Amino acid sequence: MPTLRDVARLAGVSISTVSHVLNKYDDINEETRQKVLAAIKKLDYHANSMARGLIKNKSSLIGLILFGEGIGHPFFHQVVRGTIDEVEKRDRNAILSTVPHDGYEAAPIFRKMHEHRLEGLIVLGLPEGHAAMARILNSKIPTLFVDAVVEGERIGSIRSDNFRGAFLATDHLLQLGHTRIAFVNEASEAAIFEERFRGYLAAHEKWGVEFNPALYIKTGNYRVEGYRAARELFERDRQVTAIFASSDRLAFGVMDELRRAGLQVPQDVSVVGFDDIELACFANPPLTTVRQNGNLMGERAAKELVAMLEDPEYTPAPILIDTELMVRESTGPVRGINARLSSA
Amino acid sequence: MPTLRDVARLAGVSISTVSHVLNKYDDINEETRQKVLAAIKKLDYHANSMARGLIKNKSSLIGLILFGEGIGHPFFHQVVRGTIDEVEKRDRNAILSTVPHDGYEAAPIFRKMHEHRLEGLIVLGLPEGHAAMARILNSKIPTLFVDAVVEGERIGSIRSDNFRGAFLATDHLLQLGHTRIAFVNEASEAAIFEERFRGYLAAHEKWGVEFNPALYIKTGNYRVEGYRAARELFERDRQVTAIFASSDRLAFGVMDELRRAGLQVPQDVSVVGFDDIELACFANPPLTTVRQNGNLMGERAAKELVAMLEDPEYTPAPILIDTELMVRESTGPVRGINARLSSA
DNA sequence: ATGAAAGCGCTAACAC
């Protein structure tokens, strides 16, 4: 690979002149500039970012750390895509790392994070209370957390308006006349699920419908767990007419069980999800769900992180991204299902 | 951030002694070594990989370039995950880049690839004949192509055994008594789709069933296109009893249309997909499909690429990953559907 | 407007 020296030699100028041309200083004679440019082109010269980074003490590298399922989670890959594209636009690069599960040895990631002098971090899916949190905060690297509520200097966070999303979903069901609305929530300490629960509660309050604890189930985040949750639900209370799940995946699991039990959606039971993953509109029936704009979240995350990097004084306030209820065909007006259930 | 110098000063030794400790040379007195290690720990020292890379002329960075849908494609994120994990194990880092579509200005990516002195490239979803191919080959950077057949020095490629997968799928249908088996194939110049077509043909030949060109449809890679393809198929020939789609997504689209037309799967029409994405087993009915082991492909890709980086003489032969037919409930024995169709 | 030279943090060849 050619170096500055080679370019300088070919152009018949000094090394620093070439550097000035490269860095667009305006103190170079146009003629000289052209000579240099020609040499650069001829040699197919590309500045060595390691040398540049070494002297400027900047790597231009941003770490994208995915905890848990990460990229496998249908919602996260929207975020990842949004992030990557934005990071690239801002002339930086994203280094991807995954921390599959809690027990996983995350130390190598932190080592690399320091060795490569990552300028900033974007963190997805970090479970509340995970040991990594302290290490990240401790690193003093500007970080943007997606879907986690963290505050601190040079720390940003972004999440959907989960409260409003869940409120909208529940309100929609109440409006359709449902009063026995179950909520299948992901059992995680993460604030976002707590927020969704509060939205569910708030809608009940608005309509003066009392919350029935038997209708609240906490579970995992896989489809089968939605399936099992629905089963347990019907064991607890056979009169449920609507189920709100805290993710589309869980909602699909719920529908699996409903189908197995011979119940029709939405005639017998209405179902609402959360996320609006690609599949939601292809489900049978198409799923009514709360849309999270993952791409936008990824973009904003990258944008705010880069803003922090470019202004050492800046710490963004927590960012809330609008959610939107997508009404499709898995929800309908309440209808008695008692007859069918008791004869089943 | 502390430097080698700081460590050396604190430990009361020279800079090169510290370097030797770091690089695990065995010519250091144990006592000295401990002093140095203590200083490193105390200062929380982390070697600067830019300085190291500069001198060693190695960035330890691998570019993961996603063309088209990339990460959004349900099959690719398995591959991405496999790649990332393996790359990390081998003490390198993956830089992610996306080239959303053909018209997209890919130049910045190539610039960065050179500036960061990427040691190797893993390329996913590069369409046949894309302009980027020449630039990649031209860069002389060792590259591993996933799902593309490319040969060249320091170039590797990996793909599923598409021929066998398609053969197995078609053979399965023929064995069930189907003879009018449509094939909905992604219309791409990519060799992998050609291979699947050949597998389809080969199974026909094995059973002495003649290929009917009217039953072969080329289309896009989105679900709606599977939907439309199925529609066109029935306009061409109402006696189709089985449909093989070149991706699960297309298969889902096909099933959408079947459902709309009031046809039962598999009683009226059998459907087989390709990929075995997470969703396949949750479809209704669960989809019979050809499994591609994306994770394994990602891992192998990373492994082979790193092998190339570590041995400058090595160029791997094209790699074929086994495919497997997952028989689920979307396929069943033939049954006449003529009656239903003509009365429809 | 251009060049000489110092030095970013590290490795490696060579002294001692």
Place this chain on the structure above:
DNA sequence: GTGTTAGCGCTTTCAT
């Protein structure tokens, strides 16, 4: 065993 030193490719004063 340990230290000295040159230099990786670049940016950046500071001269001229």
